[in-house]
Amino acid sequence: xxxxxxxEIAGSGMDAERVSMDVxxxxxxxxxxxxxxxxxxxxxxxxxxxxxxxxxxxxxxxEALSGxxxxxxxxxxxxxxxxxxxxxxxxxxxxxxxxPSANKQGYVKEPDISSVTQMVDxxxxxxxxxxxxxxxxxxxxxxxxxxxxxx
Amino acid sequence: xxxxxxEPTQSVLEAAMRGAELNQNLLTSDLANADTANFExxxxxFQSQLATALNxxxxxxxxxxxxxxxxxxxxxxxxxxxxxxxxAELSENGLLYDSLAEVMAANNQSxxxxxxxxx
Numbered sequence: 001x002x003x004x005x006x007x008e009i010a011g012s013g014m015d016a017e018r019v020s021m022d023v024x025x026x027x028x029x030x031x032x033x034x035x036x037x038x039x040x041x042x043x044x045x046x047x048x049x050x051x052x053x054x055x056x057x058x059x060x061x062x063e064a065l066s067g068x069x070x071x072x073x074x075x076x077x078x079x080x081x082x083x084x085x086x087x088x089x090x091x092x093x094x095x096x097x098x099x100p101s102a103n104k105q106g107y108v109k110e111p112d113i114s115s116v117t118q119m120v121d122x123x124x125x126x127x128x129x130x131x132x133x134x135x136x137x138x139x140x141x142x143x144x145x146x147x148x149x150x151x
Numbered sequence: 152x153x154x155x156x157x158e159p160t161q162s163v164l165e166a167a168m169r170g171a172e173l174n175q176n177l178l179t180s181d182l183a184n185a186d187t188a189n190f191e192x193x194x195x196x197f198q199s200q201l202a203t204a205l206n207x208x209x210x211x212x213x214x215x216x217x218x219x220x221x222x223x224x225x226x227x228x229x230x231x232x233x234x235x236x237x238x239a240e241l242s243e244n245g246l247l248y249d250s251l252a253e254v255m256a257a258n259n260q261s262x263x264x265x266x267x268x269x270x
Contacts, residue, residue: 003172006179013183020186049187051180077180079187128185131238135179138245142175145252146168149259 010136012078017129034101044090050082166211170197171248189229193220
């Protein structure tokens with residue numbers, strides 16, 4: 001364990017929040033997409049986060065030097081995106097007879113995405129990102145203050 | 152008396168800085184996992200653990216800090232991270248580490264002065 005771990009952990013958090021933001025932005029942008037690549041209406045996506053219990057730089061280097069390298073894993077205690085999950089149930093029928101995708105009754109199958117919820121998620125993710133930046137800054141300050149001990 | 156290695160102030164400061172470093176890693180991990188479902192935050196109360204160890208006569212070099220995990224959940228997804236509280240603890244811990252480093256530097260300066268190599 002070293003202070004670099006704190007920086008790496010905060011970095012993994014920033015990474016995960018960025019992916020979450022991408023997904024939220026995608027949800028917002030596709031809130032009215034009646035056809036996605038699968039031909040069905042766009043499905044709301046959500047990010048599944050999990051804590052990492054992986055190796056660090058040191059153990060990876062040691063493994064590499066001993067001739068048995070494994071995949072360089074994530075840092076212990078960090079966070080990673082375990083997967084992006086589709087919400088298959090999130091469709092609603094909207095009456096819009098002029099729409100080319102409308103059925104005989106004039107209804108269009110649209111994704112049931114609440115822009116308010118997505119915006120709130122976006123704010124939440126932005127705040128989390130910022131707190132990770134602050135944590136990284138604190139670790140950086142700590143590191144440079146320990147470099148000043150021998151001055 | 153041998154200096155540096157057995158210098159008590161230095162050793163205690165070093166142990167405290169080790170504790171603060173561990174706490175920093177744990178608190179950063181808590182913040183990074185603020186949105187992870189069923190995550191239990193952990194931190195280390197290194198000051199009281201160090202005090203207990205020193206009172207019991209343990210050498211500061213041999214003190215190992217134990218992290219405590221908080222099982223109580225505060226959020227709807229089973230996550231127990233209070234982001235505000237963790238941020239506050241994080242900056243407090245950072246300042247504490249900085250002051251420990253400052254004291255250590257001052258202590259080093261005194262030692263250097265005593266050895267005649269300082270200013």
